[in-house]
Amino acid sequence: MNPATAPAPTRRLRADAARNQQRIVAAARALFADHGLEITLDDVAERAGVGVGTVYRRFSNKKELIAEVFEQNVTEFAVAAEAAAAHPDPWLGLVQFFEYACTHLATNRGFSEVMLELEEDLERFTSVRDRIKPTIAAVIDRAAESGALAPGVEPSDFFALINMVDAVAAFSKPVNPSTWKRYMAIALNGVRSDAVPRQTLDVPPLTDDEVERAKTFVCTGRRK
Incomplete structure (x- = not known):
């Protein structure tokens, strides 16, 4: 040869x-x-x-593949946070990242499940948190310093709010996969100062029938 x-x-x-x-x-x-x-x-x-x-x-094995996919997702979160921190308008930068995070979790069932599992793996969970937390805190601090946030709102509040929106998305997805956007807007309205215009509630709430059907899906899932 x-x-x-x-x-x-x-x-x-x-x-x-x-x-x-x-x-x-x-x-x-x-x-x-x-x-x-x-x-x-x-x-x-x-x-x-x-x-x-x-x-x-x-x-x-599947665990290795999950780790590779999760690493890509975390990298994209970090990039989104950096872009939000560089936004010329501090409030719009915060809205941009909050909407990105809510959208990503609400439409990515696997990412939410991995995040829940990571809480049991303290070392890895801490590594992920420490990688993106400072940039997210900077996004929120900029908004607070500009007067866009209501007094007393802390960076940790946003992690809770994102998870709350994700929970609504998981509940309503079988009957109305867009409802979570309404509660994302309500959450932003709840943390903004009076100097910032409110988000419009373009998505209607679940109907009574949709709530009952969503409950049925939840109960069926628990029995499986």
Whole structure:
């Protein structure tokens, strides 16, 4: 074999492997977002259009794949927080990040489940928190210093509010997947100062029938 030609197939295999990994991770992200963490690597392989063996060559188990997807999500959160901190209007920067966080959690079932699991893994949870918390605090502090926040509102309040909106999203998703946007606006109206215009409530509340149907879904899920 001519040594000069030997590296070519190696480079091609590396490129193929990189493309397969991107397809696998993209498929896993979509499946985790839609179905949570109960999916299998077989599901991922089918969605990515590759063999199961290819998935196992890149990730020895589902936990490794979850970690890769979660790392991408955290990186995107960090980028969103940095963009909000750089917004020329402190209040709009805060709104931008709050809407991003609520949207991401409300539409990504897997991310919410991983965050709940991380609370049991103190070291990893602390690492994630410490990575993004300072930037988020800076976003909120800028809004407070500009007079846009009501007195007494603290950065930790926003973590609670985001989780509250996420809980509404989880409850209402089976019957009305857009309702959470109403409560995101209500939450922002609750922390803003009188100097800042209120968010409009463009999304109506759940109807009585939708509330009853949502309760049915919750009860059915608990019995399973």
